[in-house]
Amino acid sequence: MFKYFFLFLLANCLLMACTSKDNTKLSIQFAADRSTIVISNIEAAALLQLKNNLPKDSLYQDVVTVLETPGDDDSVSIEKEWPGKLKMQENELVFTPDSPFVKGKSYLIESLLNVSFGNVKQLLKGEMKTTLNFQQKILKR
Numbered sequence: 001m002f003k004y005f006f007l008f009l010l011a012n013c014l015l016m017a018c019t020s021k022d023n024t025k026l027s028i029q030f031a032a033d034r035s036t037i038v039i040s041n042i043e044a045a046a047l048l049q050l051k052n053n054l055p056k057d058s059l060y061q062d063v064v065t066v067l068e069t070p071g072d073d074d075s076v077s078i079e080k081e082w083p084g085k086l087k088m089q090e091n092e093l094v095f096t097p098d099s100p101f102v103k104g105k106s107y108l109i110e111s112l113l114n115v116s117f118g119n120v121k122q123l124l125k126g127e128m129k130t131t132l133n134f135q136q137k138i139l140k141r
Contacts, residue, residue, distance in 0.1 A: 026114040028137040030101075037095040037107075037139065039064060043114050051088055061086055064095055067108040069138065082107060101141040110134040 027040045042050070054060045064086060070077035084097035093113075101107065115132045122128050 026111065026135050028109050028111070028135070028139070030139055030141070031094075034141055035100060036097070037064075037066065037109060039093040039095070039109075039111065039113065040091065041114070042091065042093060046113050047091060050093060054086060054088055054093075063111060063113060064093065065110045066095055066097070067110070068102075069106045069108050071105070079108060103141050106138050106140045109137050109139060111136075 025041060027038075029038055029040075030036070031038050050060065050063070066082040066084060067079040068082050069079050082097055082101075083099075084095050087094055087096065095109075112132055112134060115135060
């Protein structure tokens with residue numbers, strides 16, 4: 001009897017872990033002055049982790065990657081990581097670059113925030129993904 005209760009409880013926990021009640025899409029935009037990148041609409045669980053751990057754990061600085069993309073007429077260059085720091089402001093994550101963004105350049109922002117393996121329907125149908133895809137957005141300065 002206890003075995004079946006435990007399996008039922010485990011199945012419910014798994015289903016709840018794959019369910020996201022907050023289906024808002026992550027928002028990635030330049031700030032009004034275009035000197036920083038603001039990431040908002042972060043799911044509640046991830047937001048709590050960021051608020052608690054970003055100031056203490058340097059690994060959380062890798063949650064968002066900003067890459068400078070080569071121009072349309074540049075076939076030789078590759079994407080280069082644009083260094084900077086992440087910090088929390090209210091319920092938003094702000095990327096402040098070490099050096100200012102270059103006017104006319106495009107930047108690819110990649111993040112694993114608000115990404116999941118799937119939902120309950122996909123789990124029950126056996127259609128769960130085995131990898132996570134980055135949320136990506138290109139911003140032009």
